[in-house]
Amino acid sequence: QKEVEQNSGPLSVPEGAIASLNCTYSDRGSQSFFWYRQYSGKSPELIMSIYSNGDKEDGRFTAQLNKASQYVSLLIRDSQPSDSATYLCAVNDFRDDKIIFGKGTRLHILP
């Protein structure tokens, strides 16, 4: 059974600080990794994708992947109150096609 694990939170971070969200996955064959943001009452929105080891930066967001440790993380720099949401980690391997989602981490940015 493929699994994606996240701390459910809530993770509280002061405005302007760095928020660090973590995710582990069980299937070593996984090849594609995604972070989705979901505001309360809304559908998930893709914010980052990463496919190779290392860091990928996009604005205030940095995704980090370590396949040896089966670990993927999302860093949010200069956190804003508008970043308060649930962040879903998702993992895919092309043998199966469908993406497996973690249950999400609730992030609360404190003004």
Place this chain on the structure above:
Amino acid sequence: GAGVSQSPSNKVTEKGKDVELRCDPISGHTALYWYRQSLGQGLEFLIYFQGNSAPDKSGLPSDRFSAERTGGSVSTLTIQRTQQEDSAVYLCASSPPDLGGYTFGSGTRLTVV
């Protein structure tokens, strides 16, 4: 269209009635997925369509649930004899052939009373 379109946005139905939920994916997206999300819970995979291949139905919770995709585009999820535990937000997503991440629709909120 520009995004994944789902209808209706809200549906209230009486226990025991059948419902149909519709999803119109992004043009050119070959893969289409149905998930459901109960209040405060994660995403539960239901069914997956890829091109003309047989669908992956492994997530359907019971034989009351079925889905079809006509012409490789629009999909309909049907729930027969609805039960109160079917109440949830039903989300449809589509992805391009390279499977580079899904785009979700805005969902259908189903309430069974």
